[in-house]
Amino acid sequence: MESGPRYIIQSLAKAVKVIQMYHINHPSARNFYNPLYEKITIYLKDHPVIEYQIDQFIISNRGKAVYKEDEKETSIAFRLFRNGIRNISFISGLSFHELIKFLKIISKISKDEDIALELWEGDFEHINFYVVEEEDEVIDYKVPDFTKMDIDYDAKLREIIARENIDLSIPIKPNLAPDELQTLKNQIAEAEQTSGIPLAITTLISYLNTEKVHEIIDILKELLELCIDNRNFYDAIRIVNKLSEYPDINPVAKFETEPIIIGFKDVINTTHQETFNEFMNFISFFSKKSIPYLVRLMTFAKLKKRLQDLRKAVAYVAQDDPTTLAILLQDQDIDVLVNTIAILGFIKSNETITLLEPLMNHHNAAIRTEIIIVLTELDKAVRIARYLDDDEEIVRIKALQSLTRLKYTVIYYDLLNRIKSKTFRNLDFAEQREYFNCLVANGGHEVITQLRKMLFKWVFFRRKRYSVMRKLSAMALADIGTGHVLDMLRRGAKRRNKSISSACEMALRKK
Amino acid sequence: MSIHKFGTDIIALLYALVKAVQVYDLNNDVVQTAAKKIVYSLKTLLNIYSSVQLVRYMDYVFFNKQRLRFEIDGYASLQFIHDKLKTLGIKSLSFLPGIDKEEMIIFASIFKKKKEEFTNGYSSSGFKRILVEFSTEEDEVPDFLREGERIKRTYFKALKVTRNLMQNLWMNQPIDVKSSRRIIYNLIDSLTQDEFGLLTLTAIKNLDDYTYNHSLNVGILSLALGQRIGLSKKSLAKLGSAGILHDIGKVALPKELIYKSERLTNEEWELLKKHSDYGIKEIVKARGLDETGLISMTIAYQHHWNYNGSGYPIHNKNESPILFSRIVRICDSYDAMTTPRMYQVVPYLPHFALRVMWKLRNVWFDPLLTKVFIQLLGLYPIGSCLELNNGEIALVIRQNQGYSEQPIVKIILDKDEKKVDGKVIDLSMNSGIKVIKPIYAQKYGVNPATYFM
Numbered sequence: 001m002e003s004g005p006r007y008i009i010q011s012l013a014k015a016v017k018v019i020q021m022y023h024i025n026h027p028s029a030r031n032f033y034n035p036l037y038e039k040i041t042i043y044l045k046d047h048p049v050i051e052y053q054i055d056q057f058i059i060s061n062r063g064k065a066v067y068k069e070d071e072k073e074t075s076i077a078f079r080l081f082r083n084g085i086r087n088i089s090f091i092s093g094l095s096f097h098e099l100i101k102f103l104k105i106i107s108k109i110s111k112d113e114d115i116a117l118e119l120w121e122g123d124f125e126h127i128n129f130y131v132v133e134e135e136d137e138v139i140d141y142k143v144p145d146f147t148k149m150d151i152d153y154d155a156k157l158r159e160i161i162a163r164e165n166i167d168l169s170i171p172i173k174p175n176l177a178p179d180e181l182q183t184l185k186n187q188i189a190e191a192e193q194t195s196g197i198p199l200a201i202t203t204l205i206s207y208l209n210t211e212k213v214h215e216i217i218d219i220l221k222e223l224l225e226l227c228i229d230n231r232n233f234y235d236a237i238r239i240v241n242k243l244s245e246y247p248d249i250n251p252v253a254k255f256e257t258e259p260i261i262i263g264f265k266d267v268i269n270t271t272h273q274e275t276f277n278e279f280m281n282f283i284s285f286f287s288k289k290s291i292p293y294l295v296r297l298m299t300f301a302k303l304k305k306r307l308q309d310l311r312k313a314v315a316y317v318a319q320d321d322p323t324t325l326a327i328l329l330q331d332q333d334i335d336v337l338v339n340t341i342a343i344l345g346f347i348k349s350n351e352t353i354t355l356l357e358p359l360m361n362h363h364n365a366a367i368r369t370e371i372i373i374v375l376t377e378l379d380k381a382v383r384i385a386r387y388l389d390d391d392e393e394i395v396r397i398k399a400l401q402s403l404t405r406l407k408y409t410v411i412y413y414d415l416l417n418r419i420k421s422k423t424f425r426n427l428d429f430a431e432q433r434e435y436f437n438c439l440v441a442n443g444g445h446e447v448i449t450q451l452r453k454m455l456f457k458w459v460f461f462r463r464k465r466y467s468v469m470r471k472l473s474a475m476a477l478a479d480i481g482t483g484h485v486l487d488m489l490r491r492g493a494k495r496r497n498k499s500i501s502s503a504c505e506m507a508l509r510k511k
Numbered sequence: 512m513s514i515h516k517f518g519t520d521i522i523a524l525l526y527a528l529v530k531a532v533q534v535y536d537l538n539n540d541v542v543q544t545a546a547k548k549i550v551y552s553l554k555t556l557l558n559i560y561s562s563v564q565l566v567r568y569m570d571y572v573f574f575n576k577q578r579l580r581f582e583i584d585g586y587a588s589l590q591f592i593h594d595k596l597k598t599l600g601i602k603s604l605s606f607l608p609g610i611d612k613e614e615m616i617i618f619a620s621i622f623k624k625k626k627e628e629f630t631n632g633y634s635s636s637g638f639k640r641i642l643v644e645f646s647t648e649e650d651e652v653p654d655f656l657r658e659g660e661r662i663k664r665t666y667f668k669a670l671k672v673t674r675n676l677m678q679n680l681w682m683n684q685p686i687d688v689k690s691s692r693r694i695i696y697n698l699i700d701s702l703t704q705d706e707f708g709l710l711t712l713t714a715i716k717n718l719d720d721y722t723y724n725h726s727l728n729v730g731i732l733s734l735a736l737g738q739r740i741g742l743s744k745k746s747l748a749k750l751g752s753a754g755i756l757h758d759i760g761k762v763a764l765p766k767e768l769i770y771k772s773e774r775l776t777n778e779e780w781e782l783l784k785k786h787s788d789y790g791i792k793e794i795v796k797a798r799g800l801d802e803t804g805l806i807s808m809t810i811a812y813q814h815h816w817n818y819n820g821s822g823y824p825i826h827n828k829n830e831s832p833i834l835f836s837r838i839v840r841i842c843d844s845y846d847a848m849t850t851p852r853m854y855q856v857v858p859y860l861p862h863f864a865l866r867v868m869w870k871l872r873n874v875w876f877d878p879l880l881t882k883v884f885i886q887l888l889g890l891y892p893i894g895s896c897l898e899l900n901n902g903e904i905a906l907v908i909r910q911n912q913g914y915s916e917q918p919i920v921k922i923i924l925d926k927d928e929k930k931v932d933g934k935v936i937d938l939s940m941n942s943g944i945k946v947i948k949p950i951y952a953q954k955y956g957v958n959p960a961t962y963f964m
Contacts, residue, residue, distance in 0.1 A: 046558070047559055048517070048556070048558075049559055114689060114693060116693070116696070117689065117696065120696040120744075120748070121692075121748075123743075123744060130700070131696070131700060132661070141663065141667040142964075143958065143960045143961055143964050144715065144716070144717045144958075146953075146958035148953065148956045149856070149953070151856070151857060151953070153857065153950070153951040153954040156857040156951070157860070157950075157951065160860075161863065164866075164867050164870070165870075166863060166866050166867065166870065168866070170866075170869075170870075172865070172866070172869050172885060172890060172915075174882040174883070174886045174915060175886070176583070176879060176882055176883070181583060184740060184880075184883070185583070185741075188740055188741060188834065190834070191746065191833065191834040191835060192742065192746050194833070196749075196802045196804070196806045197805060199806060199833060200805040200808050200809055202809070203791070203808060203809040203812045203813070204791065206812070206824075206830065207788060207791065209827075210824060210825055211788075215792045219792070219795055219800075222800060
């Protein structure tokens with residue numbers, strides 16, 4: 001591949017032409033700038049720099065013309081020259097990204113574009129250029145007038161020295177000590193990285209701390225929009241915190257619309273946990289008006305933990321008033337319903353039960369499950385117990401888990417009867433296990449006797465099927481885990497009855 | 512790598528080699544390695560350039576026509592090579608293709624010596640690929656430095672842009688944001704080429720209305736200080752804009768107040784202080800909320816905050832001004848002190864302004880930045896008029912890097928106080944001529960501006 005300065009500039013000119021015709025991302029454009037980058041890279045492997053001098057219609061390298069185009073409309077030499085650019089160099093280390101940025105700038109067709117300004121602002125690390133100021137403008141300058149005045153200058157000097165108490169004998173040593181140099185370097189590094197937005201916010205807040213000025217408030221509101229667009233919720237909160245001091249201003253009102261809130265779906269799934277946490281803080285400033293949109297936003301959440309955090313945040317927005325969510329309980333969308341019910345669970349109000357009443361027997365299991373969770377939060381065990389006969393296993397399991405957690409001892413004998421019934425053995429192991437967990441949680445001392453009986457029960461028929469009951473009993477005993485019970489299991493493990501011994505061994509192992 | 516970086520690398524390598532030959536035998540590994548490194552770099556550069564040339568003119572060192580800036584990084588090596596070139600009377604030093612390690616070591620071994628020994632050693636050694644051009648009494652300005660006109664154009668264009676910007680804001684007219692953005696980059700480029708060209712123009716004062724002239728001067732001084740501490744071009748652009756816009760809040764005040772010739776009353780003074788607050792909204796009008804606008808807003812608001820937490824507008828004392836505001840604070844105070852105004856007909860002499868600032872470092876001004884600022888301007892900044900120990904009166908025309916008390920001066924009055932087109936003297940060159948004290952040029956009816964324009 002030819003990669004000398006002549007070929008490079010000619011490839012560059014072709015690439016510019018194609019970018020102007022199509023677009024930088026168009027495959028035809030790529031066919032030109034990819035090889036161009038390759039040519040430059042090859043050349044820069046052996047040469048630290050390629051330098052071009054720009055004339056009106058000619059571009060030269062080391063005094064030799066390498067590009068010539070007299071047509072003003074198409075000449076890249078003319079385009080650069082017109083903008084005052086007289087020299088361009090590509091330096092070893094040039095990245096593809098830099099080249100693309102450069103091509104984008106010099107391919108702009110509009111005559112109003114200031115290519116030099118854009119190149120300056122492009123802040124290229126590996127592209128240098130030299131610009132001269134337009135010569136066509138007449139700028140007059142003359143030596144300022146000078147009239148000798150009748151002033152005693154020596155006296156004036158003495159006056160200044162006295163006023164400022166200047167001691168002329170004090171030496172001035174402006175050299176920086178190594179530690180001072182390091183301090184300054186650190187300060188420079190920090191200043192170079194500081195973004196304007198947080199600084200401006202601090203400044204504007206500082207101003208408002210002394211005086212309430214509407215123009216300043218308006219600037220802060222504009223910056224707030226900028227922060228939201230940039231997903232910079234940390235600074236957004238600083239602004240909102242300040243503006244919230246004024247009762248006549250609702251700084252977040254503008255963002256409480258459906259399109260804006262739904263637009264935050266990228267934020268709730270962001271990989272930056274900090275951004276998400278700051279977003280949670282930000283929405284805590286929202287009013288109840290935003291709740292329907294926030295609940296819809298939840299349907300986009302991909303992570304369970306994030307969903308829970310959002311629900312908590314919305315519960316906070318609802319300010320312990322469950323009625324604000326009532327309208328959403330009539331929604332047809334199952335996700336919206338589930339989320340609304342979950343939020344009610346966080347609000348923990350007495351009105352919640354009334355609001356949920358129409359949905360208690362909702363045909364969708366997810367809704368009933370969510371209701372159980374809310375009932376658990378509200379300590380409504382009696383209502384939860386009704387779900388032990390639900391058609392869906394998932395609902396029954398949730399009910400059992402909730403009753404286990406709530407310690408509803410009244411249920412003990414009912415559970416025992418259910419476990420002893422023939423139908424119990426038709427249930428899945430997971431549900432059976434939850435029954436035993438619930439039994440242990442609500443049983444008191446008596447439960448050990450019952451479990452021991454079930455573990456060591458002598459059966460004639462269907463021994464194999466009964467072995468599941470032994471396992472469940474043994475596991476429940478192991479969960480109780482007192483010394484007496486563990487001794488019992490150890491003795492069981494030595495029994496000749498294989499079904500008993502293996503159940504005990506397994507339980508002890510899991511312990 | 513930029514040409515500037517190539518240049519500073521060569522300077523650093525030459526410095527390392529000369530230091531090595533000062534300490535070790537020429538066959539020592541340290542010397543051999545240092546020579547190998549510089550020769551390798553020179554050979555690489557000679558693949559691109561037909562020769563590699565270091566030129567010293569006044570207090571500048573140029574690498575292939577690109578001026579090497581004195582920055583806090585690499586300051587020691589550049590200072591050393593500059594001083595060496597100066598004391599040995601070398602105008603230019605060229606390295607040609609074919610240079611080898613042996614030639615480089617021999618050159619370094621005589622480069623470390625005194626002027627006479629160096630001159631003799633150079634002519635007797637018969638160097639073929641290291642060419643030295645010695646300075647004459649009156650060295651001509653190198654052609655690539657004849658940028659004076661261009662720098663003046665840049666300065667006056669910037670002054671025009673600043674004036675238009677402020678006038679348009681004053682009259683609620685549309686702002687030409689593009690021009691004000693562009694001019695900053697022109698100023699940065701001019702400073703990169705010739706730092707002191709623009710600084711000289713800031714010393715003239717009263718080229719226009721104080722408000723415009725002062726705003727631009729603060730912008731330029733801030734850029735020069737920012738460049739000296741090594742800020743990136745991107746940061747310089749923000750700092751320069753902010754420097755020019757620092758007093759923009761004044762356009763929100765009554766013109767009568769700004770142009771009042773008598774001393775201000777307390778009430779008027781309090782009103783004038785509001786310009787820091789008003790600067791914020793004027794900057795939003797002028798720049799919008801882009802990155803430069805946001806930084807400028809903060810600087811306009813903080814440019815009267817002092818290093819010790821005092822100053823106005825009233826603020827929490829624990830809140831420190833940002834680095835850029837501390838730079839503008841220094842440049843603003845210096846330019847204000849040294850510029851004549853209606854109520855300050857006789858301004859502070861630059862030397863005394865710097866002495867005041869030195870005294871107030873740690874109180875009003877950042878102590879480290881104050882040091883760098885004095886390094887930049889020298890103790891007798893360009894435009895200062897000095898009484899010399901031989902009875903002559905001289906004008907400071909250049910700084911001597913590293914010799915802040917010994918600038919390059921031009922004699923303007925003889926011992927009998929008669930105006931003369933005197934010679935240029937480098938006071939650091941042990942001529943026996945010393946500064947007695949700085950004085951007001953006006954006392955002798957001299958207008959320093961005539962020497963610079």
